[in-house]
Amino acid sequence: MRLLAALQDNVVRYEKEFGKMTATNPKSRDHAPSLHSAMVRLKHKQSL
Structure with a gap:
């Protein structure tokens, strides 16, 4: 825990x-949603 x-x-x-x-480099903003969804999936897996 x-x-x-x-x-x-x-x-x-x-x-x-x-x-x-992302504030200084707009190009890297594209990675934010996939990074976030990966973190959400990881949290979800651990809560099962």
Whole structure:
């Protein structure tokens, strides 16, 4: 359970960094939805 919390903390931190990146580099914005959906799938798998 602690691992999941740590993972989610990392995801939040990564998304903040990624948000900064997309602000300066519009091209990388294309990757945001797929990254987000991958994270959602990962969270869903762990909750099963």
